[in-house]
Amino acid sequence: MPELPEVEVVRAGLAPAVTGSRVLGVEVFEPRSLRRHDPTSGAFDELLTGARIEAAARRGKFLWMPLDTGRALLAHLGMSGQLLLRTPDAPLVPLLRARIHVASPAHGDLAVDFVDQRIFGSLAVERMVETGDGAPAGFSGEAGETDAPWRTRLPVPVAHIARDPLDPAFDDRRFLAALATRRTGVKRALLDQNLVSGIGNIYADEALWAARVHYDEPSNAVGPRRSRRLLAAVREVFERALAEGGTSFDAQYVNVNGASGYFAHSLNAYGQQGRPCPRCGTLIVREQFMNRSSHRCPRCQRRPRASG
DNA sequence: CTTTCGCCCTGAGTGC
DNA sequence: TGCACTCAGGGCGAAA
Numbered sequence: 001m002p003e004l005p006e007v008e009v010v011r012a013g014l015a016p017a018v019t020g021s022r023v024l025g026v027e028v029f030e031p032r033s034l035r036r037h038d039p040t041s042g043a044f045d046e047l048l049t050g051a052r053i054e055a056a057a058r059r060g061k062f063l064w065m066p067l068d069t070g071r072a073l074l075a076h077l078g079m080s081g082q083l084l085l086r087t088p089d090a091p092l093v094p095l096l097r098a099r100i101h102v103a104s105p106a107h108g109d110l111a112v113d114f115v116d117q118r119i120f121g122s123l124a125v126e127r128m129v130e131t132g133d134g135a136p137a138g139f140s141g142e143a144g145e146t147d148a149p150w151r152t153r154l155p156v157p158v159a160h161i162a163r164d165p166l167d168p169a170f171d172d173r174r175f176l177a178a179l180a181t182r183r184t185g186v187k188r189a190l191l192d193q194n195l196v197s198g199i200g201n202i203y204a205d206e207a208l209w210a211a212r213v214h215y216d217e218p219s220n221a222v223g224p225r226r227s228r229r230l231l232a233a234v235r236e237v238f239e240r241a242l243a244e245g246g247t248s249f250d251a252q253y254v255n256v257n258g259a260s261g262y263f264a265h266s267l268n269a270y271g272q273q274g275r276p277c278p279r280c281g282t283l284i285v286r287e288q289f290m291n292r293s294s295h296r297c298p299r300c301q302r303r304p305r306a307s308g
Numbered sequence: 309c310t311t312t313c314g315c316c317c318t319g320a321g322t323g324c
Numbered sequence: 325t326g327c328a329c330t331c332a333g334g335g336c337g338a339a340a
Contacts, residue, residue: 118317292333
């Protein structure tokens with residue numbers, strides 16, 4: 001499932017093709033994929049058609065394309081979403097939920113296909129709000145090196161989403177202070193997009209393994225030293241996955257050109273139950289937590305004392 | 309405010 | 325061959 005590295009690969013693949021392009025038309029095959037779109041602000045296709053796409057930007061797992069209308073096309077891939085660049089007449093695959101036709105100055109006419117099996121992902125056209133701190137709203141590659149208005153604006157539904165750990169404007173101290181304050185399990189905190197964005201179940205387990213922290217340890221019990229180690233581990237697993245072109249556990253994720261971004265061999269904990277911990281050889285276990293699965297090494301990641 | 313919980317959603321895989 | 329069942333989990337609104 002797409003987390004920050006996968007979404008970034010999609011953004012980076014999309015950006016050169018869509019930047020400066022004009023939306024020619026929209027085809028919607030599955031209305032539920034637009035359930036996040038507020039129709040009272042205008043019909044999805046009407047708000048898109050004719051607009052010029054200025055860039056492709058990302059914060060955490062949220063991806064948006066600022067439009068010259070002052071709004072943005074917002075995409076979240078959910079569990080199984082993909083954004084694929086196709087030729088305008090490419091055959092319609094069964095799971096295709098929407099197709100956006102654009103005229104690209106660099107690549108001619110293109111189809112941007114939104115494919116999503118489980119329909120947890122969504123597309124919407126949203127209003128923008130200022131970040132307030134003057135820093136770029138998200139990462140948008142070279143296009144972000146501009147003073148265009150969209151640079152410091154983000155779609156309304158993303159306003160409450162924290163910056164991600166690869167964002168230069170990410171506030172380490174604030175995050176560490178929040179960990180020290182919260183009484184919830186540390187993995188819950190890692191997955192809380194209001195605290196730090198971009199982390200999903202896979203990279204949470206990988207970072208916790210790398211930092212040797214048990215997922216259910218109260219976040220305020222981890223302490224500053226290990227919390228810093230954990231944050232560093234998150235960044236390391238992200239950077240490594242980015243270097244490998246994005247990771248996905250089940251090959252649902254396909255990058256913008258349709259090639260698989262599957263690099264399961266690089267996973268140390270997630271999905272590795274029954275296999276030896278690469279560090280100590282103890283067999284990795286899988287446990288139910290938060291209605292999802294957590295993977296850990298029973299020896300490297302012991303639950304400290306009494307809790308839960 | 310903080311935290312937890314239930315809901316959404318369906319193709320692939322499994323077992324009988 | 326077919327059918328019932330299970331599994332995957334991000335984000336959000338409601339509730340405690």
